[in-house]
Amino acid sequence: MGVCLAIDIGGTKIAAALVRLVGKHVEVSERMQIRTPQNPDAEALEKALSDVLKHFAEQFDTVSVASTGIIRDGILTALNPKNLGNLAFFPLYETLRKKTDKPITLLNDAQAAACAEYLAQDDIENFAFITVSTGVGGGIILNRRLFTGTNGVAGHIGHSLADPNGEACGCGRVGCVEAVAAGRAIAREAAKWQSPCEPPEVFERFRAGEAQAVALVDKSAKAIANLIADLTINLDIQRIALGGSVGLAQGYLGRVEHFLAQLPAIYRPQIVLAHYAQDAGLIGAAWWAANCEKP
Known part of the structure; x- marks a missing residue:
């Protein structure tokens, strides 16, 4: 080109x-x-x-x-x-x-970021990028091509269902992954604590082993692990790159992998951290x- x-x-x-x-x-x-x-x-x-x-x-x-x-x-x-x-x-x-x-x-x-991250991979056909930041989004590569869908909405994976009894999402649905796992969701829950704080401090407390923070980060990580499992079993994804301010936070990937390890091997693709910033x-x-x- x-x-x-x-x-x-x-x-x-x-x-x-x-x-x-x-x-x-x-x-x-x-x-x-x-x-x-x-x-x-x-x-x-x-x-x-x-x-x-x-x-x-x-x-x-x-x-x-x-x-x-x-x-x-x-x-x-x-x-x-x-x-x-x-x-x-x-x-x-x-x-x-x-x-x-x-x-x-x-x-x-997010679809663009998926294209960039795919460029950084070795020879694979099916790949996904997940960003966990203020919201949750992503992009999907199938058979070496970005899948956008007829209406351009493919990859809006943050609006997959995580908890049918969960919080309302801005899209109008209840219990989306974004409403459970995103930085905005973490901030919402941490604001209710006796000693409220913003997401960066939540992760500091998480790494220090504070039970309340560990539980909140684990809630997010488990939702992302289940999202990864769903993408893998539905689309035969070989590898997923995880990015975003939450996704790249120290210790977060380990918790996602912890919850994935509890699932059968067929649900567990290779997970890598996003390469490009x-x-x-x-x-x-x-x-x-x-x-x-x-x-």
């Missing part, structure tokens, strides 16, 4: 870089980062994207964007559109098309531009 202008739209920042892929070799250059417009509306985001494209003018052959939410028919939305505020139903493709005549590809940010969305977006099936 030529040079891809990869853009990663997050809740707090918009990152961009020029990415060149040669086989599994990745070259990332000319990184830039700007703040995502606060309380953004369509006009503010359009200006921010225009600024990025102008900054890289005449330096790229394709544009690929990874964004939070769901991208369906070029429109940005979400399972819970309220999460996007004034950006719900933002015409992402048409906005970019007005600014450039280069080929454009779009995908969800802040560049995962950018690298994955570029990989998708090179490997997605064009119309």
Whole structure:
């Protein structure tokens, strides 16, 4: 492939870089980062994207964007559109098309991260990436291809069922994995403690062996272990990369593996920690531009 202008739209920042892929070799250059417009509306985001494209003018052959939410028919939305505020139903493709005549590809940010993490693996066919952070998301590679589904929602694995009697999830369902395992869920429960704290301190107390913190982290880890088992038995996943601020927290992977070890071997794929950090969305977006099936 030529040079891809990869853009990663997050809740707090918009990152961009020029990415060149040669086989599994990745070259990332000319990184830039700007703040995502606060309380953004369509006009503010359009200006921010225009600024990025102008900054890289005449330096790229394709544009690929990874964004939070769901991208369906070029429109940005979400399972819970309220999460996007004034950006719900933002015409992402048409906005970019007005600014450039280069080929454009779009995908969800967790799907992009899955593409990047797959690039870091050896020769496997079926792979999944799970991010456990403020929320829980992921991406799925089947037969060496990113599986997005007809409506772009494939990989929203945080909205699989963990506890039918659990907490309400922002998507409108009760008991999603995200409502049990995510950083937001950990924060919600820790706020009820006699000595309340934020998730980073929860993990400090967990590593110190404090029973209340161990129980809370284990609740999250068990939900993720069961999610991994479900993905494995349903999709024949060979390896899973675990990422996100919770997923990468010291000691968390060990607890996930502890609960997986209690299940039959058929439910236990190889688990690795995510390889890429802040560049995962950018690298994955570029990989998708090179490997997605064009119309």
